[in-house]
Amino acid sequence: MSKLEEVFQNKTAFIPFLVADDPDFETTVQNILTLAENGADIVELGIPFSDPVADGPVIQAADLKAFKAGVNTNRVFEIVEEVRKTSDVPIVFLTYLNIPFKYGYDKFCQRCQKLNVSGLVIPDCPLEEQGEIRTFADKYDVDLIPLIAPTSGDRIEKIAANAKGFIYVVSSLGVTGVRDDLAVQQLNDTIQRIRKVTDVPVAIGFGIHSPEQAEKLATIADGIIIGSAVVKIVDAGHEDLQNELTDYVKNIKEAISVKA
Numbered sequence: 540m541s542k543l544e545e546v547f548q549n550k551t552a553f554i555p556f557l558v559a560d561d562p563d564f565e566t567t568v569q570n571i572l573t574l575a576e577n578g579a580d581i582v583e584l585g586i587p588f589s590d591p592v593a594d595g596p597v598i599q600a601a602d603l604k605a606f607k608a609g610v611n612t613n614r615v616f617e618i619v620e621e622v623r624k625t626s627d628v629p630i631v632f633l634t635y636l637n638i639p640f641k642y643g644y645d646k647f648c649q650r651c652q653k654l655n656v657s658g659l660v661i662p663d664c665p666l667e668e669q670g671e672i673r674t675f676a677d678k679y680d681v682d683l684i685p686l687i688a689p690t691s692g693d694r695i696e697k698i699a700a701n702a703k704g705f706i707y708v709v710s711s712l713g714v715t716g717v718r719d720d721l722a723v724q725q726l727n728d729t730i731q732r733i734r735k736v737t738d739v740p741v742a743i744g745f746g747i748h749s750p751e752q753a754e755k756l757a758t759i760a761d762g763i764i765i766g767s768a769v770v771k772i773v774d775a776g777h778e779d780l781q782n783e784l785t786d787y788v789k790n791i792k793e794a795i796s797v798k799a
């Protein structure tokens with residue numbers, strides 16, 4: 540069982556998402572630590588990319604802030620390095636394929652291993668195109684987290700059977716961002732198909748923001764991923780940001796712990 544898979548043992552994992560360097564280096568480090576200390580089981584850290592095709596307005600705006608702050612891949616690794624001085628919280632990167640490609644797959648995955656970054660979510664890299672990066676991800680024990688979308692159809696079993704770490708089930712079509720109407724029954728059907736071919740944990744993301752939604756989804760999934768709603772709190776930039784994040788994580792954590 541991979542390190543990430545172990546995180547899901549006996550609990551529903553909460554996986555909040557942040558954009559690295561939004562709005563700056565220090566705040567990102569502090570935000571990760573606050574999320575970790577108050578219940579985040581895995582932190583998904585986005586490496587900003589200039590053409591984030593799967594991202595909605597909230598995350599795109601956060602990416603722009605990070606670019607203004609001067610973000611680049613090395614700096615994202617330095618953020619993790621800083622976090623590692625005080626925290627072992629599991630971290631996965633969300634990034635588009637061009638970022639590790641330009642950095643060099645070997646060097647990128649090696650640095651992930653060194654900093655204990657356990658997985659990569661790469662929305663523009665379908666299973667069929669993983670070839671090259673997979674060689675290095677395997678070499679350095681970094682899990683490539685596959686995405687399964689409502690459009691995955693016949694490919695669900697094949698994607699699931701090849702998965703390590705966890706499987707990211709995308710709740711709805713379109714781009715990232717808060718939604719009120721999630722098709723729980725349809726998601727459950729997808730998850731049942733996945734469970735027939737693998738024991739790898741399944742986490743749901745896209746559109747989730749409220750404790751009520753999280754609670755409902757926790758009855759069918761092993762993990763809950765929340766991005767835009769967390770990024771919105773960060774980008775409001777209130778002085779008591781750390782308290783706001785703390786309250787948010789605690790509420791979600793509590794909601795998903797009362798699993799039926």
Ligand SMILES: O=P(O)(O)OC[C@@H](O)[C@@H](O)c1c[nH]c2ccccc12
Pocket residue numbers: 556583585593594598633662714715716717744745746747764765766767768
């Ligand atoms: O923002 P949302 O709707 O809560 O969705 C999660 C999400 O932000 C995070 O996992 C993510 C950020 N960018 C992505 C691109 C593709 C898939 C997933 C993501």
